[in-house]
Amino acid sequence: MKLGFGWKSWVFMGVAVVLAGVALGQMLVEAPEPENALPVGPAAPDFALDSPDGSVIRLSDNKDRVVLINFWATWCVPCLYELPHIQKLHERYRNKGLTVLAISSDFDRARVEPFIRKYGYTFPVLFADPGVQSDYDVRSIPTTYLVDRKGRLRFAQTGYGPDTEAELDWALEQLLGR
Numbered sequence: 001m002k003l004g005f006g007w008k009s010w011v012f013m014g015v016a017v018v019l020a021g022v023a024l025g026q027m028l029v030e031a032p033e034p035e036n037a038l039p040v041g042p043a044a045p046d047f048a049l050d051s052p053d054g055s056v057i058r059l060s061d062n063k064d065r066v067v068l069i070n071f072w073a074t075w076c077v078p079c080l081y082e083l084p085h086i087q088k089l090h091e092r093y094r095n096k097g098l099t100v101l102a103i104s105s106d107f108d109r110a111r112v113e114p115f116i117r118k119y120g121y122t123f124p125v126l127f128a129d130p131g132v133q134s135d136y137d138v139r140s141i142p143t144t145y146l147v148d149r150k151g152r153l154r155f156a157q158t159g160y161g162p163d164t165e166a167e168l169d170w171a172l173e174q175l176l177g178r
Helices: 007-030 077-096 109-119 130-135 164-176
Strands: 048-050 056-058 066-072 098-104 125-127 143-147 153-158
Touching: 048 125, 066 077, 066 164, 077 098, 077 109, 077 164, 109 125, 143 164, 153 164
Parallel strands: 066 098, 098 125
Antiparallel strands: 048 056, 066 143, 143 153
């Protein structure tokens, strides 16, 4: 009685091992990250910007808070859709550790305060300068960043589309610990 495998058996087992390895590799590559796995980026560039009332607000004044930074403009149509949602986030989470800093890219600063009043926005509004826009690599608006409680960039989003609000909400809830 012969105990052993013929060459066909060895080929079959070899193919089975390779296919199992490929399947395992795909599972590892395609495995989703844990739901709370926002990437940790570099320290957010600090800034000191003027507000419509003449005060200066610094990012570094918001230590131990999650900061939503939104670059927008009064003439930006997608911003008109996004800003009401940012207002809702401001109202919902300001007492739970969120600071919203809406940075206007308008060249005509005189348009900003009437716009804010007209729509009833209550979050802090600041005026952008070219240095801050460069530091944050703002190439189009709206552009939104989330900064964690340790001052690190954790989320970036450009534009406004069907999933924008849900993605921002999810990322914000991860950082606020909801």
